[in-house]
Amino acid sequence: MVCALEGSMWVGNLEKAARKAAAWLVNKTPIRSLRDWGIAFSLWPVHFTTACCGAEFGASAAPKFDTERFGFLPFIASRQCNVLFIEGTLSKKMAEAAIWVYEQMPDPKFVVAMGACGIDGGIFWNSYNIVRPKDILPVHVYIPGCPPRPEAVAQAIIMLQRKIRKGELVTYEV
Amino acid sequence: MSLEERELEVLIGPQHPASGHMRLVAKIDGDIVVELRPNIGYVHRSVEKLAEVKKYLQIIPLVERPSLADTTANNLAYVMAVEKLLGIEPPPRAQYLRTLLAEINRIHSHFYGMGIHGVMIGSSTAYMWCFGDREPLIELAQELTGARLTYSYIVPGGVRRDLPQGFEDKVERVMRYLENRMPDYFDIYFNNPVTRARLEGVGVLTKEDAIKLGVTGPNLRASGVPYDVRKAEPYAAYPELDFDVITEEAGDAFARVMVRVREIQESIKIIRQVLKNIPDGPILDEKYMKMIPPNLRKQVEETGHIKFPGVFANLRVPAGEAVARVEGGRGEVVFHIISDGKMSPYRMRMVTPSFRNVILFEHLTKGARVADIPAIYGSLDYFPPEADR
Ligand code: SF4
Numbered sequence: 001m002v003c004a005l006e007g008s009m010w011v012g013n014l015e016k017a018a019r020k021a022a023a024w025l026v027n028k029t030p031i032r033s034l035r036d037w038g039i040a041f042s043l044w045p046v047h048f049t050t051a052c053c054g055a056e057f058g059a060s061a062a063p064k065f066d067t068e069r070f071g072f073l074p075f076i077a078s079r080q081c082n083v084l085f086i087e088g089t090l091s092k093k094m095a096e097a098a099i100w101v102y103e104q105m106p107d108p109k110f111v112v113a114m115g116a117c118g119i120d121g122g123i124f125w126n127s128y129n130i131v132r133p134k135d136i137l138p139v140h141v142y143i144p145g146c147p148p149r150p151e152a153v154a155q156a157i158i159m160l161q162r163k164i165r166k167g168e169l170v171t172y173e174v
Numbered sequence: 175m176s177l178e179e180r181e182l183e184v185l186i187g188p189q190h191p192a193s194g195h196m197r198l199v200a201k202i203d204g205d206i207v208v209e210l211r212p213n214i215g216y217v218h219r220s221v222e223k224l225a226e227v228k229k230y231l232q233i234i235p236l237v238e239r240p241s242l243a244d245t246t247a248n249n250l251a252y253v254m255a256v257e258k259l260l261g262i263e264p265p266p267r268a269q270y271l272r273t274l275l276a277e278i279n280r281i282h283s284h285f286y287g288m289g290i291h292g293v294m295i296g297s298s299t300a301y302m303w304c305f306g307d308r309e310p311l312i313e314l315a316q317e318l319t320g321a322r323l324t325y326s327y328i329v330p331g332g333v334r335r336d337l338p339q340g341f342e343d344k345v346e347r348v349m350r351y352l353e354n355r356m357p358d359y360f361d362i363y364f365n366n367p368v369t370r371a372r373l374e375g376v377g378v379l380t381k382e383d384a385i386k387l388g389v390t391g392p393n394l395r396a397s398g399v400p401y402d403v404r405k406a407e408p409y410a411a412y413p414e415l416d417f418d419v420i421t422e423e424a425g426d427a428f429a430r431v432m433v434r435v436r437e438i439q440e441s442i443k444i445i446r447q448v449l450k451n452i453p454d455g456p457i458l459d460e461k462y463m464k465m466i467p468p469n470l471r472k473q474v475e476e477t478g479h480i481k482f483p484g485v486f487a488n489l490r491v492p493a494g495e496a497v498a499r500v501e502g503g504r505g506e507v508v509f510h511i512i513s514d515g516k517m518s519p520y521r522m523r524m525v526t527p528s529f530r531n532v533i534l535f536e537h538l539t540k541g542a543r544v545a546d547i548p549a550i551y552g553s554l555d556y557f558p559p560e561a562d563r
Contacts, residue, residue: 039199042226047189048188048189049195049218050195050216051195051217051219051559052196052217052239052240052241052242052559053242055242055243055286055323056242056322056323057307058286058289058290058305058311058357059308059312060431061305062289062301062302062305062306062308062309063302063305063309064276064306064309066303070346078189089214089217089219090217091215091217091219091562093215093216093218094195094216094217097188097189097216100189101189123235123236123239124219124224124239126224126227127219127220127223127224128220128223129219129220130219131219146324147242147321147323147324
């Protein structure tokens with residue numbers, strides 16, 4: 001593409017150059033910290049219950065523990081969410097659905113695996129019908145416990161926020 | 175799709191706004207549900223099969239996991255079946271403590287169900303209130319057993335811990351709080367015109383159908399059938415306690431919620447009686463108490479926390495068959511154990527109330543409106559991991 005600007009002539013792809021400039025700018029310190037700060041406080045987990053840990057996940061969104069104060073608002077539609085919370089065991093049938101949900105979510109997206117089952121199968125480690133989340137999804141934070149207490153869920157959210165604000169998880173590439 | 179084809183097939187879930195883990199396959203004609211088939215099995219984790227390779231004591235936490243909101247019922251039913259095989263009868267104090275925990279658990283399990291139902295019909299207040307008021311009860315159970323939800327409190331021959339000091343006063347305070355709190359629920363939620371409009375006359379289950387379909391628990395009692403395992407086949411300390419079986423006549427979604435609310439009040443009554451009448455004495459069967467080494471036994475008597483005798487690790491149960499049933503928060507829980515005298519059962523069968531109630535999805539939604547699906551779904555207090563096991 002060729003552009004003429006007040007007599008001088010620029011040669012190159014303007015759109016590509018603009019995108020490159022934007023990515024450069026967004027990855028530069030002041031804007032980057034602002035961006036990561038914004039992402040860290042708008043973590044919306046998709047409403048996707050996979051097993052019994054959901055009972056404690058529900059309790060952590062309720063008045064006593066109130067994870068909403070971290071900007072953590074369980075939401076219905078996967079296309080408007082950026083956190084996938086694997087609440088416990090993933091059965092083979094559910095794993096398929098988990099991948100679909102993950103693929104529908106917009107970038108940047110994060111995965112948290114909750115419970116001993118989310119780590120390595122937990123009490124069901126030798127069951128014929130389970131899948132370990134780390135085999136099918138990129139998991140960022142694990143929460144140990146069976147079931148983890150709501151405080152542990154809050155701790156995991158804080159850990160995820162810290163990771164994001166350190167700039168480890170989100171990068172924009174051209 | 176041609177114009178003649180009026181019916182549309184809609185797949186709802188497994189990721190959907192309700193409490194998840196199942197798919198509903200709905201055939202709809204305009205706003206009317208022609209057929210709704212639940213597609214279950216998303217949380218099947220082969221509990222029954224795993225029980226065949228675990229030792230008897232290791233199975234206790236395993237059977238609790240399927241119904242995390244109502245663990246005591248499964249724990250109690252399983253242990254009762256094992257005790258039948260072992261031929262032991264727990265001491266009276268242990269029976270009362272079991273009843274106490276079962277009733278605390280029933281109350282917070284009902285709150286859980288009502289909270290989820292609230293959020294399904296769009297009332298976040300109900301969710302927040304129910305889950306908030308569930309916490310004091312969980313705190314009580316935590317003080318008694320040491321865990322929030324997975325108590326594993328009941329072991330063959332008795333219970334794991336004695337009453338902590340000053341527990342009665344704390345229970346009384348929570349019970350008084352709940353009693354004062356209940357009217358608020360009626361003001362804000364149950365008598366709310368929106369709630370009434372969405373629940374009354376929706377998903378009506380007649381008495382005949384309820385019996386024919388083999389429905390159980392509060393869903394059965396909401397249709398006017400006074401059947402409760404606590405009365406029909408009394409266990410633990412229930413024969414000595416005075417309580418009523420709650421029934422409602424209407425059989426609709428609202429009646430199912432009302433049964434739960436009134437059962438909470440009934441459970442408060444039971445808990446008070448338990449704490450008043452609880453006898454003194456040991457909390458573990460003598461046979462097992464003797465097996466605890468003498469120096470540890472002194473510690474057990476001082477702290478009230480059982481140190482497990484070594485025999486529990488390799489507990490062998492005589493060959494035979496036993497069935498035990500218990501009324502849990504959601505309905506009747508049945509355990510059938512076949513033992514061949516080894517360290518693990520030959521076969522363990524668990525029948526859970528949610529699985530027996532899942533048939534209602536198809537039955538109640540026929541001809542209902544699409545917007546009524548969540549109202550009916552929530553009112554059944556269906557917990558998928560329990561149904562799928
Ligand atoms: S970690 Fe425990 S509570 Fe969580 S899903 Fe697994 S078995 Fe259930």
